[in-house]
Amino acid sequence: MSGHTRTGIDSPLVRSISATLSALPAYQSALADAPPAYTEVGIRHSYYTEDSLDASAVTFGSRSRYDIDVTQLWIEAPVGGSWSVALDVQNDAMSGASPWFVGVGLDGEPGVVMSGASIKDNRVEVGVTTRYFWADGNAGLAISHSDEDDYRALSFAFDASWNSDDNARTWTASASRSNDTVTPVKERIPVFIDEESLQTQSLYFGVSQILSRTQIVRIGLSYTMSEGYLTDPYKFADHRPEDHDRWTLSSGYRQFYSALDGALQVDYRLYSDSWGTDSHTLEVGWHQNLGRHVLAPYLRYYTQSEADFFSPIADREADYYADDYRLSSYGALTAGLRWTVQLGDWQIETQAERYQSDGEWGLFSGEEAPALVDFWRATVGLTWRFD
Amino acid sequence: MTGIKIMRLPVLFFASLLSLLHPATAPADGAITKAPDFRLPAIANADGTIGLDSYLGKVTYLDFWASWCGPCRLSLPALDALYKELRSEGLEVVAVSVDVVDEDSLDFLQRYSVSYPVAIDTTGDIARSYAVGGMPSGYLIDRTGVIRAVHVGFKRGDEEKLRQEIMELLEE
Amino acid sequence: MKPVVVKLIVVCGLNLLTGCAGPEPVAPWERGYLADPAMQWQRSAREAKFAGHVYTSKEASSGGSGAAGGGCGCN
Numbered sequence: 001m002s003g004h005t006r007t008g009i010d011s012p013l014v015r016s017i018s019a020t021l022s023a024l025p026a027y028q029s030a031l032a033d034a035p036p037a038y039t040e041v042g043i044r045h046s047y048y049t050e051d052s053l054d055a056s057a058v059t060f061g062s063r064s065r066y067d068i069d070v071t072q073l074w075i076e077a078p079v080g081g082s083w084s085v086a087l088d089v090q091n092d093a094m095s096g097a098s099p100w101f102v103g104v105g106l107d108g109e110p111g112v113v114m115s116g117a118s119i120k121d122n123r124v125e126v127g128v129t130t131r132y133f134w135a136d137g138n139a140g141l142a143i144s145h146s147d148e149d150d151y152r153a154l155s156f157a158f159d160a161s162w163n164s165d166d167n168a169r170t171w172t173a174s175a176s177r178s179n180d181t182v183t184p185v186k187e188r189i190p191v192f193i194d195e196e197s198l199q200t201q202s203l204y205f206g207v208s209q210i211l212s213r214t215q216i217v218r219i220g221l222s223y224t225m226s227e228g229y230l231t232d233p234y235k236f237a238d239h240r241p242e243d244h245d246r247w248t249l250s251s252g253y254r255q256f257y258s259a260l261d262g263a264l265q266v267d268y269r270l271y272s273d274s275w276g277t278d279s280h281t282l283e284v285g286w287h288q289n290l291g292r293h294v295l296a297p298y299l300r301y302y303t304q305s306e307a308d309f310f311s312p313i314a315d316r317e318a319d320y321y322a323d324d325y326r327l328s329s330y331g332a333l334t335a336g337l338r339w340t341v342q343l344g345d346w347q348i349e350t351q352a353e354r355y356q357s358d359g360e361w362g363l364f365s366g367e368e369a370p371a372l373v374d375f376w377r378a379t380v381g382l383t384w385r386f387d
Numbered sequence: 388m389t390g391i392k393i394m395r396l397p398v399l400f401f402a403s404l405l406s407l408l409h410p411a412t413a414p415a416d417g418a419i420t421k422a423p424d425f426r427l428p429a430i431a432n433a434d435g436t437i438g439l440d441s442y443l444g445k446v447t448y449l450d451f452w453a454s455w456c457g458p459c460r461l462s463l464p465a466l467d468a469l470y471k472e473l474r475s476e477g478l479e480v481v482a483v484s485v486d487v488v489d490e491d492s493l494d495f496l497q498r499y500s501v502s503y504p505v506a507i508d509t510t511g512d513i514a515r516s517y518a519v520g521g522m523p524s525g526y527l528i529d530r531t532g533v534i535r536a537v538h539v540g541f542k543r544g545d546e547e548k549l550r551q552e553i554m555e556l557l558e559e
Numbered sequence: 560m561k562p563v564v565v566k567l568i569v570v571c572g573l574n575l576l577t578g579c580a581g582p583e584p585v586a587p588w589e590r591g592y593l594a595d596p597a598m599q600w601q602r603s604a605r606e607a608k609f610a611g612h613v614y615t616s617k618e619a620s621s622g623g624s625g626a627a628g629g630g631c632g633c634n
Contacts, residue, residue: 034542037460044605048613072605081542088605135540167521168582202622208600211582214592218600222622248623252600256592258487263597271620279620287597296602304619326619338602351606355617373617379606387460455594485588514588521587 033163035078035133037387044349044381046070050096051374053112059105061114065373066096072381084131088144092123099371100189101236102313102323110312110323112371115189115234123148137162137170150233153180159204168210172220176202184233196229206250214256222248237314238322245274262288265298276308277327280363292342300334305364312367325369331361349381420534422449422526423516427506430489431496437481437506442528446556447479448549449526451514454486454495456522462541466525467501469550476557483508485522525549529556 050065069092076086097114105111127144139160146153159174180198184191206220226244250269257263265285272278285298307327309320336353355375359368426438439449450466452459463482470480480503484492487509496505508514517526521539527549529535536552538545585593592598601607607624615621 034458034540037457042605044609046609070609072609074605078543081544088608133542166584167587168585204622209582210585210590210593213585213589216593216598220623224622246620246622248620250623254598254600256595256598258592263595265597269620269623271623273619275619277619279618281620281623289595289597294596302614302618302620307619326617332618338606349603349606375613375617377613379609381605451588453588453591453594455591457594485591487591491591508588511586511588515586519586519588522590524587 033133033135033138035082035084035131036076037078038385039075039077039387040383040385041075042073042381042383044070044072044379046072046377046379048375048377051376053114053371056105056107056109057112057370059103059111059113061100061112062097062118063114064096066094066098068095069093082133084133086127086129086131088125088127088129090123090125090127092125092148094121094123095119098234099323099325100234102370104313110370113236121149121185123151150183150185151180152183153178155179170208172204172206172208174202174204180228182229182233189234190236191233193229193233196233198226198228198230200224200226208252214258215254217251217253219249219251222246222250232322232324235322235324237316238324239316239320240309240322241275241320243274247272260288261290262286271304275327277304277306278364279304294338294340296338296340298334298336298338300336301331302334303329303331303362303364305329305362306366310366310369312369323369325371325373328359328369328372329362329364329366330357330359330368330372331363332357333361345385347383347385349383350379352376352378422447422528422532422534423513425483425508425513425516427483427508427513429504430484430492430507431505432502433504433506437504439481439528439532442479442481443532444530445479446477446530446553447481447528448553449517449528450480450482450523451485451508451517451519451525452482452523453484454491458541459495459523460499461543462523462525462545463495463499463501465541465546465549467503469546469553470501470503473550473553473557478553478557479503481506483513485509485511485514485519527552527556529559 048068048070050067052063053065055063071091072088074086074088076084078084095118097118099112100115101113102110103113123146125144125146127142129140129142131138131140137160140158142157144155155176155178157174157176159172161170161172163170178200180200182193182196182198184193202222202224204220204222206218208216208218210216224246228242230240230242230244232238248269248271250267252267255264263286265287267283269281271281279302281300281302283298283300285296288295306329307322309318310322310324310327312323312328314321314323332355334353334355336351338349338351340347340349353376355377357372357374359372422439424439426436429435429437448466450462452463466480466482470478482501482503482505484505484507486492486507489507492505492507517524523541525538526534527536527538535556538549611624
């Protein structure tokens, strides 16, 4: 349909219907602005494993790093005509070692001293989301609690989306808050705090626009502010500012190709924070419908600049300092593949992803940290929907 | 919020919230709208083509739906129940799928089977002539062929309102 | 911010917002392709949550996908 508006039709008959309806809602997608038509129950199990560090990068300690087993369980159900409720439970079983500090190795190059004996920790997160739907939009309230040996977080999030008159544009706004408490476990390595707290608040505003029958685009801006204890208590040479302000500008684009029965998915995010880190994230994916199957490969490129107070070997005399590889400049490439099968009311999903990072792959200059992370993650999941 | 709505407040966030507190507004006086006629290929519960002209003299609910429409998973079974209940009193239901491909509709009807006739409008011409404002959209047409109510969208509980409107027309 | 960053905002932002031509009206019955799961912003809500958690705990950046979540699980 080119250049035809809904009300641009000539007969008086249709004009009167059009006038009647011009302000009425339409569904922008099958999921928008109506509670789900069915109840969904699902389970996912994921395995995350980091590559061992190169022998040359480790001065002392184990070369092996983190492994995490993640189990996600959820139920999401419509309640009455206008509400839905979701309950999410997630368990993360973590084990392994992580970098304690970076020193000068026997070869004179920076080398990692690992945290020694294997750490075991378990994190349990429980979240409840209620959502209200009306003709032109929906709003949700989510409460979540996360608990592990050394970290507790309670967070609240509110979001609302509403559609324009012609339902071609959707506005979204959200606000969230998280209150976290850090209580480091002291048996592993020297720790200098007992209990610290951290408050984080975040705002997001975005808009999506239908461009044609097969194209949709969105853009959004977010601001996050943290105040409190942001230092990593398990790192020997880590002292970070007590404030952290972060901005993101994110955008996404989807285009459906009906001849191929598939869609191109492009997402880009620009990030900038008060610690001097800027980053770019670009993700490109393809979603191929194949009858009951879907194959969705994707590629992700990420690059960040180092934080102002980062150096490969921390200067403990400075106001703020860190040798954490996560604050260094580097680039990372991710490749993943997702495969889902729909069998009646059941859906099976499998996904695998490889992540590799390298100081040379970044767009920003800076000294490379010796402990950049590479990992695999894989997921299997089963979802059941019933009316 | 999917009842008969002839006039609506501007679509604003808070206005929408507020409008939930008010009952649906009545049709404007004198807004007489004849249902546009059509002839479309049948895909279920009828042979050949389906035309609105053969329903003149009956209370008819004309429903536009699509296989990709989420709320249609609720509206089709609900309409089928109403049809089975009120058919003997003179209610007719005609559904028009706006799917581009027949198979998508047939797959959907296998999952959510209905007993009323279903036609398909792959070009969207008939949906356009009815100025369909959302999916699903239902038009309640009286015995003289005049559109008396329009339902856009569908949620649980809407079948009650719809049943009442149909009963009123059947008693006319 | 660096000039390259500003340039990227402008180019990506404008390109994505305007597309090749302006938006054309899309009628409610023409939204079948837009309703396809291929056109969703997230692969799935739970996958997005997990992926977001992994990237956020291994990279310096976070946010941009909506509201912030809780918990750390970052080592």
